[in-house]
Amino acid sequence: MSCVYNVFESGQGQIVSGRVVDMAGRPMDAVEVTLETAGDPPRTCTTPDNGIFAFAAVPSWADCTLTARKPPHTFHRLHAATTAGGIYASGNCWGLEFRSGAGGPPTAHDQDVSVVAGHSVDIALAALDDGLPDPPGRMQYRIVTGPRxxxxxxxxxGQIEQYPHTLADDGSKVCYQPCSYYAGIDQFAFVADDGGIPPAAGPPSFAMALRSPRPAGGTSISTAPSRTTARATS
Structure with a gap:
């Protein structure tokens, strides 16, 4: 007995069907959808590339509970009910939609940092979170590459010896100490993780540059994801 979306190839009963999409409305594959009705064992199917799920031979007048699962995405539980149908009406339940509630990884804020050669500076890492998943996870900062x-x-x-390094105790601050002999630009990169969709592999989501001028002056550094500019001050 099989069901191809809303086409019931054989057997009796009703069809419960729909699709699974991400936050942008794009179909999601490999999502495990489970249908539960009173008195029957749970039934599960996995969505293909088009995001469609369908269950055939669902009893008439059945109250159905559907759940979807594909970590780290989150989905609200759905409820549906079939009827008996007839010659001029259908007892099927079509057009259900699961929409992922997991947003993208946090986005780092721009910030200005000044440091004088031979001194240290405390840097508060910051990122904008979308509040998802709900309830939100703890914001964690991971230093991907260290300064040279x-x-x-x-x-x-204490001192970070190996990278990547996740700040302990859900910390958001790090202390930078330039080499005493160095005057120039240095940088490190970090990503933020809120427990939802993990930061994508590849270039870090944020790169921070630091200029260590000679003690006589200071430099304000403006940083932004994937680009860095410096503004010298006296």
Missing amino acids: HGRLIDPAT
Whole structure:
């Protein structure tokens, strides 16, 4: 017995069908959809590339509960009810839609940082979160690459020796100490993770540049994802 979306090839009963999409409305594959009705064992199917799911031979007058699962996406539970149908009416339940509630990874804020050679500076990492998943996970910051002309210190664990490094105790601050002999631009990169969709593999979502001028002056650094500009001040 099989069901191709809303075409019931054989057997008796009703059809419960719909699709699974992401936040942008694009079909999602490999989502496990489960249908539960009173008195019957749960039934499960997995969506193909078009995001469609369909269950055949569902009893008439059945109250149905549907759930969808594909970590790290989140979906609201759906409820549907079939009827008996007849010559001029259908007892099927069509057009159900699961929409992913998981947003993208957090987006880092721009910020200005100043540091003088031979001194250290505490840097508060920041990222904009979309509030998903709900309830939201803890925001964690992971240093992907460290500076070449200085060192980073995690306030909770001390000097960071290996990268990538996740700040301990859900911390959001890191201390940068440039080498005492160095004057110039240094940088490190980090990503933020809110427990939803993980940061994509590849280039870090945020790169921070630091200029260590000579003690006589200071430099304000404007940073942004994938680009960095410097504004010198006296």
